[in-house]
Amino acid sequence: MIKTDSLNKNLLDAEYAVRGPIVIRAQRLEEQGKKIIYCNIGNPQALKQKPLTYIRQMLCLLEYPELMNRPDTLKLFPKDIVDQAKTFMQRNPSGTGAYTQSAGIPFVRQAVADFINKRDGIPANRDSIILTDGASKGVQSAILALLKGPDDGYMIPIPQYPLYSATIKLYGGKQIGYYIDETGRWQLNESILVKSISQARSDGVRPVAIAVINPGNPTGAVLSYDNIRMIIEFAGKNGLSIFADEVYQENVYDPGVKFYSFAKVMDDMKETAVPLFSFHSVSKGFLGECGHRGGYTELRNMPQDVMAQLIKLQSISLCANVAGQVTTYLMVSPPQPGDESYELYRRERDGILGELKDKAAILGSEINKIPGMYLENPQGAMYAFVRFELPDDPGKDADKMSAEERMRYEAERDSAYCMSLLEETGICVVPGSGFGQLPGTLHFRTTFLPPKDEMEDFVLKLREFHTGYTAKLKDSYR
Amino acid sequence: MIKTDSLNKNLLDAEYAVRGPIVIRAQRLEEQGKKIIYCNIGNPQALKQKPLTYIRQMLCLLEYPELMNRPDTLKLFPKDIVDQAKTFMQRNPSGTGAYTQSAGIPFVRQAVADFINKRDGIPANRDSIILTDGASKGVQSAILALLKGPDDGYMIPIPQYPLYSATIKLYGGKQIGYYIDETGRWQLNESILVKSISQARSDGVRPVAIAVINPGNPTGAVLSYDNIRMIIEFAGKNGLSIFADEVYQENVYDPGVKFYSFAKVMDDMKETAVPLFSFHSVSKGFLGECGHRGGYTELRNMPQDVMAQLIKLQSISLCANVAGQVTTYLMVSPPQPGDESYELYRRERDGILGELKDKAAILGSEINKIPGMYLENPQGAMYAFVRFELPDDPGKDADKMSAEERMRYEAERDSAYCMSLLEETGICVVPGSGFGQLPGTLHFRTTFLPPKDEMEDFVLKLREFHTGYTAKLKDSYR
Numbered sequence: 021m022i023k024t025d026s027l028n029k030n031l032l033d034a035e036y037a038v039r040g041p042i043v044i045r046a047q048r049l050e051e052q053g054k055k056i057i058y059c060n061i062g063n064p065q066a067l068k069q070k071p072l073t074y075i076r077q078m079l080c081l082l083e084y085p086e087l088m089n090r091p092d093t094l095k096l097f098p099k100d101i102v103d104q105a106k107t108f109m110q111r112n113p114s115g116t117g118a119y120t121q122s123a124g125i126p127f128v129r130q131a132v133a134d135f136i137n138k139r140d141g142i143p144a145n146r147d148s149i150i151l152t153d154g155a156s157k158g159v160q161s162a163i164l165a166l167l168k169g170p171d172d173g174y175m176i177p178i179p180q181y182p183l184y185s186a187t188i189k190l191y192g193g194k195q196i197g198y199y200i201d202e203t204g205r206w207q208l209n210e211s212i213l214v215k216s217i218s219q220a221r222s223d224g225v226r227p228v229a230i231a232v233i234n235p236g237n238p239t240g241a242v243l244s245y246d247n248i249r250m251i252i253e254f255a256g257k258n259g260l261s262i263f264a265d266e267v268y269q270e271n272v273y274d275p276g277v278k279f280y281s282f283a284k285v286m287d288d289m290k291e292t293a294v295p296l297f298s299f300h301s302v303s304k305g306f307l308g309e310c311g312h313r314g315g316y317t318e319l320r321n322m323p324q325d326v327m328a329q330l331i332k333l334q335s336i337s338l339c340a341n342v343a344g345q346v347t348t349y350l351m352v353s354p355p356q357p358g359d360e361s362y363e364l365y366r367r368e369r370d371g372i373l374g375e376l377k378d379k380a381a382i383l384g385s386e387i388n389k390i391p392g393m394y395l396e397n398p399q400g401a402m403y404a405f406v407r408f409e410l411p412d413d414p415g416k417d418a419d420k421m422s423a424e425e426r427m428r429y430e431a432e433r434d435s436a437y438c439m440s441l442l443e444e445t446g447i448c449v450v451p452g453s454g455f456g457q458l459p460g461t462l463h464f465r466t467t468f469l470p471p472k473d474e475m476e477d478f479v480l481k482l483r484e485f486h487t488g489y490t491a492k493l494k495d496s497y498r
Numbered sequence: 499m500i501k502t503d504s505l506n507k508n509l510l511d512a513e514y515a516v517r518g519p520i521v522i523r524a525q526r527l528e529e530q531g532k533k534i535i536y537c538n539i540g541n542p543q544a545l546k547q548k549p550l551t552y553i554r555q556m557l558c559l560l561e562y563p564e565l566m567n568r569p570d571t572l573k574l575f576p577k578d579i580v581d582q583a584k585t586f587m588q589r590n591p592s593g594t595g596a597y598t599q600s601a602g603i604p605f606v607r608q609a610v611a612d613f614i615n616k617r618d619g620i621p622a623n624r625d626s627i628i629l630t631d632g633a634s635k636g637v638q639s640a641i642l643a644l645l646k647g648p649d650d651g652y653m654i655p656i657p658q659y660p661l662y663s664a665t666i667k668l669y670g671g672k673q674i675g676y677y678i679d680e681t682g683r684w685q686l687n688e689s690i691l692v693k694s695i696s697q698a699r700s701d702g703v704r705p706v707a708i709a710v711i712n713p714g715n716p717t718g719a720v721l722s723y724d725n726i727r728m729i730i731e732f733a734g735k736n737g738l739s740i741f742a743d744e745v746y747q748e749n750v751y752d753p754g755v756k757f758y759s760f761a762k763v764m765d766d767m768k769e770t771a772v773p774l775f776s777f778h779s780v781s782k783g784f785l786g787e788c789g790h791r792g793g794y795t796e797l798r799n800m801p802q803d804v805m806a807q808l809i810k811l812q813s814i815s816l817c818a819n820v821a822g823q824v825t826t827y828l829m830v831s832p833p834q835p836g837d838e839s840y841e842l843y844r845r846e847r848d849g850i851l852g853e854l855k856d857k858a859a860i861l862g863s864e865i866n867k868i869p870g871m872y873l874e875n876p877q878g879a880m881y882a883f884v885r886f887e888l889p890d891d892p893g894k895d896a897d898k899m900s901a902e903e904r905m906r907y908e909a910e911r912d913s914a915y916c917m918s919l920l921e922e923t924g925i926c927v928v929p930g931s932g933f934g935q936l937p938g939t940l941h942f943r944t945t946f947l948p949p950k951d952e953m954e955d956f957v958l959k960l961r962e963f964h965t966g967y968t969a970k971l972k973d974s975y976r
Contacts, residue, residue: 022739022773024803026706028645031807039600039813047599065595076562083821084558086551092570116557116821117543119781119788121525122517153631153791156815164668167506186814190642192670228504261500295500303597310597311820313631325502333509335517336664337634342789343561343594343821 034189036182037454042438046448057474059466060448062237062402064308064372067469072307072368074101074361075350081105082116082346098360108346116342122335124151124316125342128349132316135352140284148319150330151340151348154310155267155301158317159231160187161333162263162297166228167193173225175216175260177208179405179455179463181237196220196227199458202407205396206241208232213254229261229297230254235268235279238405238455238465240380240398242277248285252294261295267315270305273377274399283320296320302347304402306372314344314351376402379468379475386479390486402467405452408486410437410462411494418460426459434462440489445481512667514660515932520916524926535952537944538926540715540880542786542850545947550785550846552579552839553828559583560594560824576838586824594820600813602629602794603820606827610794613830618762626797628808629818629826632788633745633779636795637709638665639811640741640775644706645671651703653694653738655686657883657933657941659715674698674705677936680885683874684719686710691732707739708732713746713757716883716933716943718858718876720755726763730772739773745793748783751855752877761798774798780825782880784850792822792829854880857946857953864957868964880945883930886964888915888940889972896938904937912940918967923959 024032038061050056058066065071077097080087087093088106109115111127123129129146136144152158160183163174173194176184180197188195198216200206217227232251234243243251255262264282272279282296301315319327334340354369355362383404384397392409410433418426431453438451441464452463468475502510516539528534536544543549555575558565565571566584587593589605601607607624614622630636638661641652651672654662658675666673676694678684695705710729712721721729733740742760750757760774779793797805812818832847833840861882862875870887888911896904909931916929919942930941946953 021771022800022804024801024807026646027643027804027807031643031811034810034814036810036814039810039816061597063592063597066592066597071593071595073564076564080558080562080565083561084554086554087558087574090574092573095570096565096568114541114544114789115549117549117787117789119539119541119544153819154816160815165505165509168504183814190811190814293499309595310816311592311595313816313819322500323502326500326505329502329505329509332512332514332517333668336512336514336661336668337638338517338632338788338791341631341791341819341822344819 030190030192034186035454036186037450038182040450040454042435042442042450043448045439046442049442049446054446056446056448057470057478058448059470059478060450062304062467062469063310064402064469065310068471069308069372069469070368071309072365074355074365075307075309075347077101077361078105078108078350079343079346082108083343085109085115100355100359100361116346118342120339120342120345122339123149123331124340124345128345131349131353132318136283136318140281140287142284142287144283144318148322148327150317150319150334151345152315152317152334153313153340153344154303155265155299155315156183157340158297158299158315159183159263159265161330162229162317163187163193164191165330165333166261167191168228170194171224171226173220173227175213175227175230177231177233177236179238179452179457180231181233181265182454184231185456194220194225196225197456200236200239202396202458202461206236206239207243207247208251210250210254217258227258227260229263231263231265232282233265235271235400237265237268237401238403239396240401240403240405241396242272242274242279242399244277245280245285248280248282249289252282252286252289252291255294256291261297264296264298266298267301267304268401269300270373271376271402272400273380274397277399279400283318286320292321295322302344302351305351306369307347307351308372309347312344312347313341314347316348375472376468379472380404382472382475382479383466383468387482390483392490393486398468402469403465404468405455405463405465407461407463408437411490411497414497423459427453430457430459430462434464437462437489438464441482441485445485447478447481508668508670512664513932514664515928516660518928518932520913520920520928521926523917524920527920527924532924534924534926535948535956536926537948537956538928540782540945540947541788542880542947543788546949547786547850547947548846549787550843552833552843553785553787553825555579555839556583556586556828557821557824560586561821563587563593578833578837578839594824596820598817598820598823600817601627601809602818602823606823609827609831610796614761614796618759618765620762620765622796626800626805628795628797628812629823630793630795630812631791631818631822632781633743633777633793634661635818636775636777636793637661637741637743639808640707640795641665641671642669643808643811644739645669646706648672649702649704651698651705653691653705653708655709655711655714657716657930657935658709659711659743660932662709663934672698672703674703675934678714678717680874680936680939683877684714684717685721685725686729688728688732695736705736705738707741709741709743710760711743713749713878715743715746715879716881717874718879718881718883719874720750720752720757720877722755723758723763726758726760727767730760730764730767730769733772734769739775742774742776744776745779745782746879747778748851749854749880750878751858752875755877757878761796764798770799773800780822780829783829784847785825785829786850787825790822790825791819792825794826853950854946857950858882860950860953860957861944861946865960868961870968871964876946880947881943882946883933883941883943885939885941886915889968889975891975893975901937905931908935908937908940912942915940915967916942919960919963923963925956925959
């Protein structure tokens with residue numbers, strides 16, 4: 021009989037907290053009839069966000085092209101959508117049913133290149149784009165492609181989205197964490213980057229890439245132009261590739277900040293040596309089409325023979341799912357003013373983004389009113405990384421623990437807190453230790469995706485829970 | 499600047515012939531206006547096979563659920579489909595737009611379990627099923643999960659589907675090839691298995707699993723009950739997991755043979771120790787829904803804690819695409835006699851399978867009429883692995899070459915042959931060396947998916963090409 025010790029040790033060691041034990045417990049409670057508010061994962065449509073109509077109308081027609089030729093169809097669909105669906109089928113006659121080229125349908129890749137060109141005013145090339153099953157698969161491929169040996173290291177932010185730590189572990193590379201600065205709006209700090217990479221090198225690790233998530237997950241922060249410039253220079257000096265995780269590029273709420281892509285800043289800098297992998301997805305933004313697993317990787321400063329190897333890697337799983345490729349196409353080429361479907365599109369888009377903005381503001385203001393809780397106002401993405409304080413246990417002196425002991429101790433504390441929150445209130449969030457956090461701090465990550473009234477309820481419940489939990493803990497230490 | 503030698507060496511070394519240089523050349527020729535007959539890959543809908551109507555009607559409604567409530571919809575869709583779509587949305591309210599549980603939607607997994615139960619008359623459990631983005635992703639996960647170190651070996655048939663060789667190489671394991679017997683209808687031969695595993699062990703390789711493709715790819719062969727029994731016993735004696743690649747289970751054309759699943763034979767044998775990973779897909783059978791990347795892995799003899807690790811692996815890429823999960827659901831729960839949509843379903847299914855059967859027969863009889871070409875009549879799947887002879891080069895004595903030199907020499911010969919076939923006729927097939935072949939033999943793999951009239955044309959062109967090519971080669975040796 022097979023046992024866990026017959027399995028890949030890297031798999032056993034990999035951790036993926038956003039779907040970890042707390043979430044599994046939440047599913048059990050839900051099966052038993054408890055109402056759960058899933059704030060553990062950026063999954064908008066599971067929390068009642070409606071899909072955009074134009075996307076679903078197009079997918080509907082492309083899944084069943086016969087419909088396009090029925091006279092009744094024009095009663096049900098706007099004409100521009102039917103026309104676009106017809107054009108799609110003419111250009112890709114096998115529709116959603118056939119494998120495409122490994123990198124994806126050529127004219128969809130062209131549409132992505134046009135989107136980048138329009139967004140950033142820079143040249144973009146269809147042959148440098150690979151369509152993927154969501155951004156996760158793109159990130160995993162990039163990590164695997166650059167891994168030459170077990171001492172190769174990937175710099176990742178702490179806190180980070182655990183896709184990075186889990187994948188690096190799974191493929192047998194080394195993680196080089198760099199702290200981002202909670203008191204400095206979660207920007208990257210050059211001296212911390214330098215310290216981290218030097219430490220890694222002296223530990224025998226060979227750094228190959230730096231991953232940056234902008235807007236941030238779990239932090240909700242948006243990086244400034246200058247910060248991005250600094251990161252590109254740092255990567256150049258250190259011979260690193262950049263993984264720019266830009267899946268939240270449409271999710272910017274703070275009018276004082278702006279999203280800049282790494283591609284744009286690199287182009288401004290005329291940087292032609294630093295390899296860039298940038299990732300985008302249909303799962304976030306205002307689409308929230310997580311279930312369709314669509315996305316793309318754009319490569320820059322990548323010679324053709326390297327590109328050919330990346331496409332070969334993609335070819336081993338054939339190609340990204342085609343409905344996901346279609347969704348990516350629709351994301352990058354939405355209805356335009358004057359199209360019949362434009363008004364509804366605009367209304368739906370603005371409605372979703374407006375509501376996200378409101379909910380980010382509710383969290384930002386209300387959480388800071390809870391004694392012992394702190395939150396940088398989320399500027400973007402779908403998350404708040406909430407810092408909270410617990411009374412000190414007089415029986416433990418964290419300062420005297422080894423770094424590893426301390427990490428374990430603090431992980432126990434934030435996990436117990438989040439598990440209790442779940443059991444008492446049905447709110448499912450993810451402990452900060454699942455993303456990493458500065459020693460001496462405790463956090464949890466929550467999305468701000470539930471409907472507005474539930475968000476208000478969420479804050480009330482959280483306040484009540486936190487007050488009760490800390491009081492009980494204090495009592496237990498007497 | 500990044501160079502190929504900055505990349506993972508395993509990636510550089512991995513080869514995936516079904517999307518290799520000949521296919522890339524074919525795409526170029528097509529862009530230049532040449533008509534290409536793509537027989538390189540089992541991609542039915544790219545070769546004009548129509549999707550099943552009930553599948554596309556359901557996907558259409560699920561992508562745009564608003565349609566279900568419009569009065570005109572019942573003019574366009576049969577009632578049982580609309581009802582089933584409504585039920586689906588009730589049971590899974592976020593439809594195709596949200597991430598599901600990592601292993602997939604629970605009631606879809608239950609439907610898969612019911613399908614296995616009905617197919618084989620054996621118990622099956624929803625919690626032992628993981629929905630995947632096509633079978634390829636399932637196979638890749640299984641290989642990665644069992645890989646404890648670089649000396650771990652996977653037994654794979656020669657010839658094999660290069661997903662196996664490429665993935666083993668990519669993740670850094672060892673391939674243990676075992677020849678299957680062309681003169682014995684491509685069954686597995688116990689003494690060859692024993693010889694291969696002993697050789698591997700004496701080379702310091704630790705065998706962990708055996709992969710079996712039934713019905714066969716590239717061979718089109720169907721394994722007998724006794725052959726499967728022998729393989730299970732062999733795995734048991736040697737402590738191996740079994741990877742049963744059963745994606746062609748519906749593609750059996752020879753009335754003298756029958757598909758038996760490994761699960762069924764294991765159950766008959768009351769075998770409870772050998773771990774089984776069996777893979778199925780929506781891409782093959784009579785659905786041919788390659789673009790939807792749907793499929794599942796069923797696990798047997800797998801303790802819960804091992805199962806939990808496999809689900810964690812799946813969770814790192816979140817979940818399989820939901821339209822693919824829906825397609826898998828529809829594959830395992832088709833319309834039933836009495837349903838309004840049944841008659842059309844039956845007609846479409848039987849039409850597709852009947853035509854595949856006819857085309858397999860055309861290839862089987864016509865190819866054997868070409869002097870210097872031989873083919874075991876394909877009993878199943880979508881492929882024929884055609885053996886062909888070329889005149890000996892008097893300047894080369896293959897028998898005096900090392901095994902590796904000979905493999906390279908023969909790979910050059912079959913690749914040059916297939917490239918010439920492409921350039922002269924537009925027919926795109928894959929050289930036998932891409933799958934592996936017995937030294938001293940040359941093959942190519944072709945699908946029999948093009949429409950019947952094209953298949954007839956294919957055979958005529960092939961005959962003419964082969965005669966000309968061998969004559970030219972003979973001349974060049976003078």
